[in-house]
Amino acid sequence: DRLLRERARAVGRATALLLDVLNPDLVVVTEHSSLLNPEYLEEIRGAAVDLSHVCGDPERIVSPHAGMTVLPVAGGTIALNPLFRSPLAASQR
Incomplete structure (x- = not known):
């Protein structure tokens, strides 16, 4: 403690x-x-x-509203960033 x-x-x-x-x-x-x-x-x-x-x-x-899931949510946000930034370009890959 x-x-x-x-x-x-x-x-x-x-x-x-x-x-x-x-x-x-x-x-x-x-x-x-x-x-x-x-x-x-x-x-x-x-x-x-x-x-x-x-x-x-x-x-x-x-503290974050996501609670204990804040780190996985943050990681998912980074992974999905290209899709959010440019959905059409990401779907053509």
Whole structure:
């Protein structure tokens, strides 16, 4: 547990930097332990909000709606990218 919390805080530090530099409306964190246990997402949020200069709202940091299937879905998206980009060209191959 200690190691995963430490890792979550490290992800939170990186998230804080992204929030400060890019200031997005929402950050989707796909760190695996935060998908398994919501307490680790809270660690990430806590570290990010504590260290960020522009983000005071932990609800801007979320886990993906795909849950545990986020990595296979991301891989499928990359594999299907040529088809989505140019359906006619991809079908002629």
